[in-house]
Amino acid sequence: MTRVRSWGLGLLGLVVLGVVWEVYKAVGPDAGVKLGDRLVLPRTSDRAMPHLWDIASRLTEPALGRSGAPLWEVVGQACLFTLKIAAIGWVVGVVVGLLLALLMQRFRLAEAAVLPWVVLSQTVPLIAIAPLVRRWGSQLRIGSWAWDSQDSVAVIAAYLAFFPVAVGMLRGLKAPDATHLDLMRTYGVGWRTTLLRLRLPASVPFLLPALRLAAAAAVIGTVVAEVSIGLRGGIGRLVIEYAQAAGGDPAKPWAPILGAIVVGLVAAGFVALLGLSLKTYRRGEVGA
Amino acid sequence: APGASASGSGEASLTPVKLQLQWVAQAQFAGYYAALDQGYYKEQGLDVSIVEGGPDIVPQDVLSAGDVDYAISWVPKVLGSIEKGAKITNVAQIFERSGTTQISFKSKGITSPADLKGKNVGSWGYGNEWELFAGMQKAGVAVGDIKLVQQAFDMNGFLAGDIDAAQAMTYNEYAQVLESENPDTGQLYTPADLNVISWNDVGTNMLQDAIWANSEKLSSDTAYQDQTTKFIKASIKGWVYARDNAQAAADVVTNAGSQLGKSHQLWQTNEVNKLIWPSTSGGIGMISDVAWSRTVGIAKGTKNETGATIISADPPETAKNMTYVEKALTELKSEGVDVEGKGFTPVTVTLEKGGA
Amino acid sequence: MTAAETRTSTTATHASAPTPAVHVAGLDRVFTSKQGSVTALSGVDLDVAPGEFVSLIGPSGCGKSTLLRLIGDLDQATSGTLEVFGKRARQARLDQDYGIAFQQAGLLPWRTVAKNIELPLALHKVGKADREARVRELVELIGLGDFAGSYPDQLSGGMQQRVAIARALAERPRLLLMDEPFGALDEMTRERMQNELVRISAETGAAVVFVTHSIPEAVFLSDRVVVMSPRPGRIVDVVDVRLPGTGRDDALREDQAFFDAVAAVREALHGAPPPAARGVENR
Amino acid sequence: MTAAETRTSTTATHASAPTPAVHVAGLDRVFTSKQGSVTALSGVDLDVAPGEFVSLIGPSGCGKSTLLRLIGDLDQATSGTLEVFGKRARQARLDQDYGIAFQQAGLLPWRTVAKNIELPLALHKVGKADREARVRELVELIGLGDFAGSYPDQLSGGMQQRVAIARALAERPRLLLMDEPFGALDEMTRERMQNELVRISAETGAAVVFVTHSIPEAVFLSDRVVVMSPRPGRIVDVVDVRLPGTGRDDALREDQAFFDAVAAVREALHGAPPPAARGVENR
Amino acid sequence: MTATAEAPAPVDGVPAGTPTVPSRVLAPGRSALTVAAPIALGVVLVGLWQLLVTALDIDPYVVPAPSAILAELGDNLGSVTSGALHTGANALLGLVIGTVVAVVAAVLASVVKVLDSLAAPVVAALSVMPIVALAPVLYTLYGASVETARVLVAALAVLIPVYVNTLRGLRQTRAVHRDLMRAYAATPAQQQWAVTLPTAAPYLFTGLRIASSLAVISALVAEYFGGPIGGLGKSITSAASSSNYPLAWAYVLGAIVLGLVFYCVALLVERVATRHQPGATT
Numbered sequence A: 001m002t003r004v005r006s007w008g009l010g011l012l013g014l015v016v017l018g019v020v021w022e023v024y025k026a027v028g029p030d031a032g033v034k035l036g037d038r039l040v041l042p043r044t045s046d047r048a049m050p051h052l053w054d055i056a057s058r059l060t061e062p063a064l065g066r067s068g069a070p071l072w073e074v075v076g077q078a079c080l081f082t083l084k085i086a087a088i089g090w091v092v093g094v095v096v097g098l099l100l101a102l103l104m105q106r107f108r109l110a111e112a113a114v115l116p117w118v119v120l121s122q123t124v125p126l127i128a129i130a131p132l133v134r135r136w137g138s139q140l141r142i143g144s145w146a147w148d149s150q151d152s153v154a155v156i157a158a159y160l161a162f163f164p165v166a167v168g169m170l171r172g173l174k175a176p177d178a179t180h181l182d183l184m185r186t187y188g189v190g191w192r193t194t195l196l197r198l199r200l201p202a203s204v205p206f207l208l209p210a211l212r213l214a215a216a217a218a219v220i221g222t223v224v225a226e227v228s229i230g231l232r233g234g235i236g237r238l239v240i241e242y243a244q245a246a247g248g249d250p251a252k253p254w255a256p257i258l259g260a261i262v263v264g265l266v267a268a269g270f271v272a273l274l275g276l277s278l279k280t281y282r283r284g285e286v287g288a
Numbered sequence B: 001a002p003g004a005s006a007s008g009s010g011e012a013s014l015t016p017v018k019l020q021l022q023w024v025a026q027a028q029f030a031g032y033y034a035a036l037d038q039g040y041y042k043e044q045g046l047d048v049s050i051v052e053g054g055p056d057i058v059p060q061d062v063l064s065a066g067d068v069d070y071a072i073s074w075v076p077k078v079l080g081s082i083e084k085g086a087k088i089t090n091v092a093q094i095f096e097r098s099g100t101t102q103i104s105f106k107s108k109g110i111t112s113p114a115d116l117k118g119k120n121v122g123s124w125g126y127g128n129e130w131e132l133f134a135g136m137q138k139a140g141v142a143v144g145d146i147k148l149v150q151q152a153f154d155m156n157g158f159l160a161g162d163i164d165a166a167q168a169m170t171y172n173e174y175a176q177v178l179e180s181e182n183p184d185t186g187q188l189y190t191p192a193d194l195n196v197i198s199w200n201d202v203g204t205n206m207l208q209d210a211i212w213a214n215s216e217k218l219s220s221d222t223a224y225q226d227q228t229t230k231f232i233k234a235s236i237k238g239w240v241y242a243r244d245n246a247q248a249a250a251d252v253v254t255n256a257g258s259q260l261g262k263s264h265q266l267w268q269t270n271e272v273n274k275l276i277w278p279s280t281s282g283g284i285g286m287i288s289d290v291a292w293s294r295t296v297g298i299a300k301g302t303k304n305e306t307g308a309t310i311i312s313a314d315p316p317e318t319a320k321n322m323t324y325v326e327k328a329l330t331e332l333k334s335e336g337v338d339v340e341g342k343g344f345t346p347v348t349v350t351l352e353k354g355g356a
Numbered sequence C, D: 001m002t003a004a005e006t007r008t009s010t011t012a013t014h015a016s017a018p019t020p021a022v023h024v025a026g027l028d029r030v031f032t033s034k035q036g037s038v039t040a041l042s043g044v045d046l047d048v049a050p051g052e053f054v055s056l057i058g059p060s061g062c063g064k065s066t067l068l069r070l071i072g073d074l075d076q077a078t079s080g081t082l083e084v085f086g087k088r089a090r091q092a093r094l095d096q097d098y099g100i101a102f103q104q105a106g107l108l109p110w111r112t113v114a115k116n117i118e119l120p121l122a123l124h125k126v127g128k129a130d131r132e133a134r135v136r137e138l139v140e141l142i143g144l145g146d147f148a149g150s151y152p153d154q155l156s157g158g159m160q161q162r163v164a165i166a167r168a169l170a171e172r173p174r175l176l177l178m179d180e181p182f183g184a185l186d187e188m189t190r191e192r193m194q195n196e197l198v199r200i201s202a203e204t205g206a207a208v209v210f211v212t213h214s215i216p217e218a219v220f221l222s223d224r225v226v227v228m229s230p231r232p233g234r235i236v237d238v239v240d241v242r243l244p245g246t247g248r249d250d251a252l253r254e255d256q257a258f259f260d261a262v263a264a265v266r267e268a269l270h271g272a273p274p275p276a277a278r279g280v281e282n283r
Numbered sequence E: 001m002t003a004t005a006e007a008p009a010p011v012d013g014v015p016a017g018t019p020t021v022p023s024r025v026l027a028p029g030r031s032a033l034t035v036a037a038p039i040a041l042g043v044v045l046v047g048l049w050q051l052l053v054t055a056l057d058i059d060p061y062v063v064p065a066p067s068a069i070l071a072e073l074g075d076n077l078g079s080v081t082s083g084a085l086h087t088g089a090n091a092l093l094g095l096v097i098g099t100v101v102a103v104v105a106a107v108l109a110s111v112v113k114v115l116d117s118l119a120a121p122v123v124a125a126l127s128v129m130p131i132v133a134l135a136p137v138l139y140t141l142y143g144a145s146v147e148t149a150r151v152l153v154a155a156l157a158v159l160i161p162v163y164v165n166t167l168r169g170l171r172q173t174r175a176v177h178r179d180l181m182r183a184y185a186a187t188p189a190q191q192q193w194a195v196t197l198p199t200a201a202p203y204l205f206t207g208l209r210i211a212s213s214l215a216v217i218s219a220l221v222a223e224y225f226g227g228p229i230g231g232l233g234k235s236i237t238s239a240a241s242s243s244n245y246p247l248a249w250a251y252v253l254g255a256i257v258l259g260l261v262f263y264c265v266a267l268l269v270e271r272v273a274t275r276h277q278p279g280a281t282t
């Protein structure tokens, strides 16, 4: 009942947004609204704000390029490609984040020394590291397996994804009540058992949002890295390529944007599913 | 990736070769895709894979790092890298002319570099801006006299009037504008709507797409030397194919995964052909000394917005080496291939909306 | 007055039993922090005989919890002797000689009642069959047989506290340490829990060290009440409250002897003799 | 027995004063939720005279807080009459006829002690000078003159509670509503706070409706103790505990009359007469 | 975009009789450790880096030596500083706009529940979307020769973490405080000012801290898609495209410092705001 209601309202919200878009497009001046000499409301020309139905119908028209497939299909393929890389990046990021969190929880010195660098790592612009990662990676060759650009993109995704996991999980691992820790101590069990029986279960309410943020971050990292190194197949590459058509085909650049949102939502949805399977460990949570 | 490699299962004898492009797959690189598609590389015993570029990929550095065997890049960009220590050599100057222009709507009245004064001038940066600066410098316009705007991947800034004079490659952005609708007329823009400053006309044109090879390997590795000749030879054959079969070459590029529309792709093939053919330097790939020294001169003497020049001294001897292309041309000529294209006539391309 | 006098022994001279459950002598605990140092305990001497029920009472911050935590090896003394069943506290902890219950039940929210009680057994690798039998026994003991599969958030505060006590009892410890376990309960539940604790401790014969703020509770439950004073935390008095032959049942709560004992503890706690002979808890 | 009888009046017939501070008649409160409906209060009749001190006592869940919240217009009755100083509760709230204090002090952590006390005055646009004078007066009253600039997290629980009481007094309400305001305090602080509340309520002449779990506290403070029973919450008894001529000072806590009153309330609360004449709070 | 893990909401009301012992007492010398340890680690890592580059004679396009980066930084300090100011101005403006919009939206959503539900899908979409993908269309919408699109990219990146955190904070008002305000017959506006907003403040500032360095990165990446020159983003790419990697990394260093400045200022503000609110957030 309430679920139906909230979905309904959500849909209504999207409709409202669409109506606002079209109404503003209809009444707003082509050159946008200026305050002083700063544009505060956007331009409404067809090039800047295509009609929503134009965007929608563009999706059903051929994408151009080799296959002649409709745009939605090409973007859909790119979504899958991006999703796959993001998933790899997410897994790697989550593992690294977890390990770092464990290290920092276990050794106070490690926390003091590493945590500031973890924060600092996220201030490095990706566009600076993406080509570097590609270059470093290309030096790697293990047996018949050789590093390729996809791996570089996945690493970039992991670079963004590990952060929320490391920070969130560290908090989660420190979340148990002092009483619970005392209890484990009275049972004479060591760090490992305490971790397994207490810290890990207690960290779930922190881990899940961290995983969701990591999923979003992985998608963002994948797309940015795809743009940066021009990796073919994904959403990021379509952002570049469709931009070139922006003048003559203004609805086209919106397609990869929608694709990026879809990928992000799918990723977040996956984590939500994961959350369902861990429900028992979230009993302590106060209604979110 | 489709079309990236020509290796067949039974052809172990082929030498694997990687070519780094300067940008993503498009007809700017039609010759290489054609050579791959037509089996010219295979004929030479080469198993070529083409590695696409991207905004942050610097082909000459990928080459220096040893990740690829050859790279396509513009001469002025590479001269800077060479001065920074990259050990690479121009072994074939494929484009003889510059495709870079500065375009503006007629209404802006910008017909010469001097008119850029006080205007919003677009440029991509990334080393694509030097001809513009040289042209301005020649016309006595200081960098401070214009407002320099970094141009995006699209031409919307130009179309919306944010940028008065935009940088445009004849084979790409110029066409993007011509594929766009003029909101006043409901028709596509036409060349008559635009003023075009071509750096070829101004005289500040610099050498663009060339094939670059690893200097150190060239000087020591005879197999690599041999392979270079073969690679150039097959590539030139590809370009000859693109000249003689523009539509087919465009389709090859499209099949290789380019997302550009058909008319745009053909336009690009045709315009690129115009930058190559007819060859006035003794055959495709040869560098005229005039063009080289002009390029080097501009690279030394032109300051960008931060006051820097591309290079401060003449490039080393190893910056170019025509031995291999000469050899390739000799062989090709003996095979009866027209490597000068004196009789080249461009095709007529009608651009469709959105390049479709 | 006389009643109070006869029942008050100023030294803890109960070390007659072979090895005391708890032996504390000259114990100090000083906390040092940036703000300075706090002497939480100073020169504490105490012996608890096996099977004996001893309560610690005193104003907030007098070091009751600290003393309990030291006995449980959850904290280290600054100086002094501390033995549990003749061993060092650490050894006693590793040997699981005691069970502990805190003011908050401290159940793991993701474990059912049964699983919470089972926790110490599982951690110490008790066989599955034994574990299950013991858990069944314990949930019955605390009267929560129907709730074995429930999660803590489905129980009232009192029920949770009972689970915590069952958990403390799971390994049949010879010593129970309890830090205000009934502090959060309402009066009636509290009374019931007190009766139950009396029954349980009698049945299992475990020694109990029990921290409380409530004089009647201390008197009702204990053999002896240890009265402490703060800053520095020290034992000011030990009151013998168990009269030979008195059972700890509901009738005791209304007994004259009970009121006298309450008055004696009250006097020891507040330092001055009360205006009337009968002291009374005032909350 | 006789003592209990004489002091217990089974109906609340104190409506002799002109307008009672609180007038409640036939009050019901039923909570309905998905799980079903709970009758928190059923047919409650009660009058509180101006200046009178009335305590509500009863087991957990009997509806004490609910009744208090209804009086304060923090909740709406399902049916029945409720008047505060002859007005509708809502009007009394808008007129600021009462001050309220909860079990948790509920201070705003980002405001200093002075600013917390000042809050109701500031909200009601009392002039700056008046506000400051009143705050100064109140911090002295609660003995926290030195802490006016401190933040709540720098105070002990008891100090915080005192601030909350000062805040409730800020606008000199004619009626004070207090929901277990001393529940979280330790015994000694609690006793001090009780004495202070007695003094304050005597000084200001405000009527007080006071919720507590503790029989001695209710008896010590009140003119009358209202005893409630749960499910459905109703008033089972109203015990007159103020003997003419008895002052509420520390001596009272040890007085025979006090013990008798405690016993009477205990009896009313537990339903059955206690085995001995003297009832005693058991915590 | 990225936002640090959310904690489960703090429990309403501390249980009575919480222990007198602070849950975690700072050991002496710990604060010295928190400063010394990361610096020591940094020194070790950078030293190792320098050593490897010199010992193995690694080319600058693989990885430039720290010494080379510092040298370039020294030579181009003016340019790096002006680039940082340029990008920092966009980031700051974006941060302010994004925060104001987010807080206003969160207050509205907390007061009018329907708005919250209406906004839910948009918030969900924005929180998973790479804002940079929006940059090209923002330039088209707002013009390619002005900074607006960059400011908006930063603002959009800031919007979600601040909105989500603030909204959570606005829901943390304790029942006892709500009752109190009702007892005072406070107006809705008074309730917002006196209780709801102050309660939400620490959450808001946590969101702001997360958003702070995000604003810098976003403004910087937005430069990538065009606009007036002069910022760090454009400087990084143009230095890299001419193979001047030490210079590129000098600009990157500028970006890192800028991000850290934003972060530390936000952290400081958060610390101050949370001073008297035990157990509020992160």
Ligand SMILES: Nc1ncnc2c1ncn2[C@@H]1O[C@H](COP(=O)(O)OP(=O)(O)OP(=O)(O)O)[C@@H](O)[C@H]1O
Pocket: C031, C032, C033, C038, C039, C040, C058, C059, C060, C061, C062, C063, C064, C065, C066, C067, C233, E019, E020, E021, E022, E025
């Ligand atoms: N870890 C610690 N660091 C610093 N001081 C501490 C620590 N633990 C306890 N103290 C101090 O030691 C004294 C005794 O604390 P303790 O918790 O033992 O008191 P308590 O008698 O249990 O009080 P309560 O009845 O309030 O629980 C207090 O002054 C307290 O502040």
Ligand SMILES: Nc1ncnc2c1ncn2[C@@H]1O[C@H](COP(=O)(O)OP(=O)(O)OP(=O)(O)O)[C@@H](O)[C@H]1O
Pocket: D031, D032, D033, D038, D039, D040, D058, D059, D060, D061, D062, D063, D064, D065, D066, D067, D233
């Ligand atoms: N908002 C509500 N929704 C549903 N039921 C409620 C609500 N508030 C109170 N109740 C129910 O009404 C009854 C009376 O509650 P109330 O809080 O008044 O009890 P109380 O006497 O104050 O108890 P305590 O001594 O534990 O504070 C309880 O059964 C409670 O569960």
Ligand SMILES: Cc1ncc(C[n+]2csc(CCO)c2C)c(N)n1
Pocket: B022, B023, B028, B055, B124, B126, B128, B151, B152, B153, B169, B172
């Ligand atoms: C960041 C960036 N933006 C735009 C271009 C555009 N560009 C410049 S030259 C050219 C054609 C040949 O590749 C194109 C498309 C670029 N290279 N890098």
Ligand SMILES: [Mg+2]
Pocket: C064, C065, C066, C179, E019, E020
């Ligand atoms: Mg304690």
Ligand SMILES: [Mg+2]
Pocket: D064, D065, D066, D179
């Ligand atoms: Mg209540």
